[in-house]
Structure formats: structure tokens, C-alpha cells
Amino acid sequence: MSARIGVVTFPGTLDDRDAARAVRIAGGEPVELWHGDDDIKGVDAVILPGGFSYGDYLRCGAISRFAPVMNSIIDGAKGGLPVLGICNGFQILVESHLLPGALMRNESRHFICRDQKLRIENADSMWTRDYFTNQEIVVPLKNGEGNYFADPSTLDMLEGEGRVVARYLDVNPNGSARDIAGIRNERGNVVGLMPHPEHAVESLTGPTTEGLPFFTSVLTSLVSA
């Protein structure tokens, strides 16, 4: 039986269909989760997809963090449930304090959509184990507020503990501290990522298929767990 991966829809979520498609292509079974329902249907892992939940009004992710579904996800994550937050999902994870730091307005003050080169810095998380460390990949990036910020001691701690999951190469598109594109929690089950691996799972529609291992990784992790 394939693993059941929950994909949450908040009001204003946009990439939920894309995340579900990526799960399917990876060989998992996507399960729709609704923001207003704290029942996460016994899923094996959760994806918080990209978008503009609640219009990004107030502050990206600040309202979604209080949705009923997040209570169950936060509890689950603390117990080891694999959770991947992409873009707006990363912002929600930060607002939920499952990951440290903050995501600010892009340095250019423009929304930016581009094919972005990344280096996978850490292949030990539940969402990156199908990569190898230092693997270079290209996936789409699209955000207006993806400028990762944390105080120097937090950044040192993330680097020291190998918790920087991915870093921007060639171009830092949004001004993120130390070119950080994604980070993980201590345990490695929660990953936040600003670029969009779910848009790089089919050669027809993506610049590459190099985003797919994020989704196969969690399936591998669940089998070996």
C-alpha cells in the first residue's frame, strides 16, 4: 500500500493540485486536507503547498498558522510526522515556530519567477534522502517574500547542525541570508523550502524533473521508518 500524503488547502492556496500531482508521480497517494478541519485523516506525511493563503494579508502565513488543521499538524510534527512546507508553506512553518527565522520581502521588491539552480546541502532529512549531498538541481522559484532572515547565531546554529537543506547557486534571487533556500528542523522531519520542486516533476511542464526526489524521499523515509 502506498504512503498517504496529506496536501492542505487553505483559502488562497494555489499549488495544492501541483503538490498532489507530484505525490502521485512519485508513487504516493495524495489526500486532500482542509484548513478548517483538524482531522488529518491519519496521513503518513503532510505537504503545506504554495500560494497566497488568506491573500498574504497581515503577514505571509500569519493567519494560516492558526487554522484548525495546523493544530494537528504542529502536534504531529513534534511527534515526528514528516512535513514539507513549500513557499507559502515554508512561511506557515516559520510562523508556526516549527522552523526558525522569517521570510521577508524580496530585496528587489518584485515578485520573481525563474528557473533556479540549487545545491542540496543536506541529504539526511526525510524529504531529501533521495538526493546526494552537494547535488545541483534546477527547479522553478516564484515568490514575492522569500528573503530568508535569521539572527547570526541562529544562522550559525543552522549551518553548524547541517540544517541548511538547500542553497541558491549562481544567483541569490531574493536576498536570503547566506543564500539559504531551505532549512529543516533538528529531527529532520520538517523541511521548509522557498523554491517549488512540485513544478519540476514532468519534463513536459517543468524546466527539469529534478524536484521529484523531494517526493520520493519521503516515501523512502516512510518505508524505512
Added chain:
Amino acid sequence: MTDTVAAAQAHPEAPQPFAELGLKPDEYERIREILGRRPTSSELAMYSVMWSEHCSYKSSKVHLRQFGEKAPKTDALLVGIGENAGVVDIGDGWAVTFKVESHNHPSYVEPYQGAATGVGGIVRDIISMGARPLAVMDPLRFGPLDAPDTRRVLPGIVSGIGGYGNCLGLPNIGGEVVFDPTYLGNPLVNALCVGSMRHEDIHLASAKGVGNLVVLYGARTGGDGIGGVSVLASETFDADGPAKRPSVQVGDPFMEKLLIEATLEVLHAGLVEGIQDLGGAGISCATSELASNGDGGMHVWLDRVLLRDKTLSPEEILMSESQERMCAIVTPAKLDEFMSLIKKWDVEAVVIGEVNASGRLTVDWHGEQIVDVPPRSVAHDGPIYERPFHRPSWQDALQADTPDSLPRPTDGEQLRATLINLIGAPNLASKAWITDQYDRYVLGNTVLAQPEDAGMIRVDETTGRGVAISTDCNGRYAKLDPYNGARLALAESYRNVSVAGAKPLAVTNCLNFGSPEDPEVMWQFSEACRGLADGCLELGVPVTGGNVSFYNQTGDTAILPTPVVGVLAVIDNVDKRTPMAWSAEGQVVYVLGDTRDEFAGSEWAHHVHGHLGGLPPVVDLQRERVLSEVLVTASSAGIVAAAHDISDGGIAITLTEMAMKSGIGVKAAVPADLDPFVFCFAESTGRAIAVVTPAHEAAFVASCAAAGLPATRLGETGGDAVEITGQFSAPIVELRRSHEATIPAIFAN
């Protein structure tokens, strides 16, 4: 005090500010005739806005009729002109709806919100047909790149399109960005949306079934977007009330996203009898059109409308163009289920009226009747003008001023310099600074996006069935000859979807012109309509709908006549699409079609010499049709590796664009019978570059020969430069430097 029907009968001669509302004396008289009394202030407001040029098409209708009268016979058209958007059958039970609209004037006044709400409005047109929106495109036109006002409007318009479309979750897959001095003070912001649905999900804007309920849902109604009606509010009724309100609407893309999801859910659950979006003229338009298209009668309790601002007068509520609102006709038995699904998406809804058999549209305000009109007289039977038009006095002189005597490059070094210069010209330069602010990936079905010739979207993930769209217009050609300019716009758009491997099916248009009160502008308009209608008939692609924008004019200077043409095409399997760029060294490069000494209206004449005169390139639609058939057939047979339209800038620009996209160079020879300059930069139409692998070369050439399409072998791909044998070689890095520097030099911080 509220002006009621009773008061209008009791005080028939009360003076009314019809002129301030934009109504002519004879139009006001006609309203009195229809009603048999003076209109109430609410009725006057409704008629004034519904009979405006924008809503009634009163100056353009007599010309637009040709699109119906000359429509080619086709089985593809499921819903034609007159509905919110046309619907086209693309096979396998799928239908596609698409339309382009203008939001020019609001975008000049307030670039961000003007452009944002342009996207919002066209997306609601698509939803109201029952379709899920798939993608958007934005044909844009601005004054000179380096003009101070361009620096004001362009970044705001681009942010507005991105801010709204990105937040809505629709990929932006193409469009145009064109610069010309005539658009300074009159930027053009056209917005296109395409959506898909199953045949059985098509919905129409009609209020049928006596006793059915009229439900208004979405954002609350506020005081934004009230144009002329503020005259009523401030001068006639309450001089101390809130003064001029903003006439440009303010968009909330988050609400629009909820509206899409909520609307599709109630439509698919079978809970809706008829549906209409609220755009121009707001509740006036939605209620009168629904009633006029249905059983003919409707009663509305206007005081039930949910408001953002409690001080709004009934006239303002009727006219408000607040965004993100929809109106649905629902049977009483299904109302509870409808309301609960809408509520699931945190969207507000309220029953504001009921369908009846009275044949009248009646509106009450706190128990008093303020409107009692025949709905058809408001929605469909507005005034129609046969505006005078004549060929401009300067047209002959313009056509006589040919580019033949302009100095031309005479050697390879000069040709090379011309290429480097042109590839960085504002109209040909990379638009990535603009399009990188748009999400092209969301929804995961974007197969081709800018800078490809056409945007392409996968509609069915199982079969790979998809659609391609392109929008095009060269306003300079249209100025030289509006009839052929419109046919050239059609030809280019038709060609752009064809090179991608998709079969053209249908046309939408956005006709941007100066003032219809100027007989010379009106001539341009009438010629463009005639040309487009004739062209569509000749190519066998019907016009399914569109939009007219007049008064794009500052003082006596009108914009270039700009009939933007969008062509929708279908492809059985998007896997078979043809990309614009070659993918490897050693592929063989052909030019299809005939190259002639044609430079009038060209990018070379414009950018290098600032010249506009002569007659535009000859348009041969039969050749376009053959070219299309060859390319679509070759694409589905898998014998063409890449293809790219030849238009602005000519063959040298086309080859350069392909080389820059692929990163691999090309060596091409000038055919023996052609002058090198003409070969490089002439803008003859009906041409494309086609690239084949050696294995498929013979089959491809045979298919061209069988179709009678000239195919000339130019050379092969390879190296890291664009080389024209015996003339010049320009490295890709140098070409890119010129191509990519122009736009950021002005706008990047």
C-alpha cells in the same frame, strides 16, 4: 430623499443631470419615451451607464455585425458572440472559452489597480461561462521606453498584473510588450483569459424560471468604480455627502480566488440555473442582462445588498463597479445547499431578487419602488450610431512616403551592427524583466510560455489534449493600411499558434482605437473590422467575442490603430508540440515562404530611421493556411524539431532569438536570389523558420513540396554565434548582452 417611480410620475418636469452622466439630449428623450415618464434618478443612472460606449458598443455595433454575418461555417463554435465569452469545442467532450478585454483608461489613471482589475474582470467572464480558468496573457503597449511617464505606468501595470494573477493562481503564458510614441498618455492594457470545461458544464447568463432567486455573492459592494454616477450623488441629492469617490476599482485577488473555487463548486453541484459576473455597470448590468436573456421579469430588493459603506445611495449601489462579485440564479429548493457551499469558502451571499413573469425589471429600496423598466431597453436596445467616417486626408501621403530611399547597410560589418542594434531595440529586446514578475508555472499545465511564439496549456492530463494561444498586432502596419493591418494581425497570430504545432480554431479581438467622433479614426476602425471579418472568413476561423476600446487619444493625437487579435488553437497531444528553439548541433535550418523587399512599417525602419510610411507587407492568407497545415502536420508526425515565426525584425532576428534560447549558434547562407539586407531584415509575412534533424529532412522537404510551400535550406545549427555566411558572425554572448540590457537599464531599481 430617494427619487421613486411615484415621484417621477408626480413631478414629471423635475430637471435631471443627464448631460453630466454622458447622455445626449436625444438619448434622454428616448428614455422618457420608453418609460412614458421621466426616469427616476436610479433609472437614469442605469440607462446612462448601460448606454455608455463601453457597455453598449453604440458606435461600433454596426461594424462588429460583420463578425457574425461573415462568420465561416464551423462546427467548433458552441457559444458565439454576445455571451460573456465564446465557447469552442476542442474535442473529447472538452470545451474552451477565451476572451480578451481592455482596461486601458483605468491603468493610465492608477496603473497598479487598473491593470490588476483588468485581469480580475476577464477571469470572471471566463468563470461565468462555467469554465475553470487555465491561464492569462497580457498584450501591453506603452509610450517610448525612456519617457518619464512610461517609468510611471509600466512598473505599476506590471506589478498589478503580477500581483493579481499570481495571487489568483493563474499562469501568465504570453502576450506582448510594444513601445510607440502614440501610446504615451494612452497605454494599452489588454487582458486575455482562457478556461476549460466539459460540454455539459457550459452555463449562460439568463434568468429563467419564475420564482427562482437572484443571489449576489462575493465581495461587498462599496463606493469604488463609480464613474459618472457621482454626479448624481453630489449634485442632485446630497451635496454634503461623500464627495468624489475613486473612479478606479480596487482589486482583491484573494477574494477572486475564493470566488473561482466557490463558483465552480456550486456549478458542478448543479445548483445554478444562470450566472453572470459583475463588471462594468455592476448590478445594473447583471440584473438587466440576466432578465433580458431570461423570462423577462425580475424584482430586486436593493436594500438587501451587503455594503462596505452604509452611506451609499441606491443610485451608487446600482452603479458600483466593486470587484469580485457574481450573480447567480438559483431555484428555491437548492438555495440552502448553494448557500452552504458558498459559505464553505468564507464568501458572503444574499438573495437580492426573484425572477417573475412581469416583463419588467423592478427595484425596491426600503419598500419604495425606484426602478420599473423593460430590461431589454436597458441591456440590449441601447442607441446605435452610424458615425460618419472617411479616409484620412493624410493617408495617401503616408502610403506614398515609402522606405525605399532610407539608407541601408551595405556590407557585412554594417549588417552585423544593425543586428546587434535591433536585437536590443525596445520592441525586440528581452521582456524577461517584465515576464519574470509573472508566475508561469502554477497549476502545472504550462507547456509553452513566453518567449515562445504561443502559450500552450495542457487541458487533459490523461490524453495530453491542449490549447495554444497567441495575441498579436503591429499597429504601424494598421496605420499604413487598417484593412490589411487587421488581416496581418490575424495572420501573425494564426501563424504563431501554428508554428507551435496547434491547429487554429477561433478568434477573439480587442480593438483599441482613438475617438469614434473623429471620422478619420472611425474610418480606421471600420476598415480594421472589415479586414478582420474578411480574414477570418478566408481562414475559416470564427470570431467568438471581443472588446472595443475607443477614446485612446490625447488631444488630436490618436494611438496607432491597434486591433489586437488572439487566435485559439487545439493540439491533440501537447507532447507533440514544436518548441521555438533548436536543441542540438547539426540540425538543418529551413526558411518557409517567400522573402521580398518589404520594409514599410518594419522594426528596422522604425528603430533605425524613425520612419513610418508606405504600404505594409503583402498579406496572403492562402499561403498562411498552407504554412499552418504543413507545420501542424509535421509537428504531429514528429518530423520538425523546432519552428519559429518570422515577423518583427525579419529572419536575422528570428534566427538570433532561436540561438539565444537554445544557447547553440547557427550558420546560415543568403539564398542566391536575395540581397543580404533584404534576407536579414525584411518583414514579408507567411514565413517561418523550420528546423529538422537530418533523419527527417527528406520527409519534411517532401511535405513542403507537396503543399506547394517554398522551403529554402539555409544551413545548420552549431557553434556559438549567429553567422550569415560571407557577411558576418555575431557571438551569442554579444547578442544576449544587447538583448537583455535594454529594459532593465530603465527599470531595474
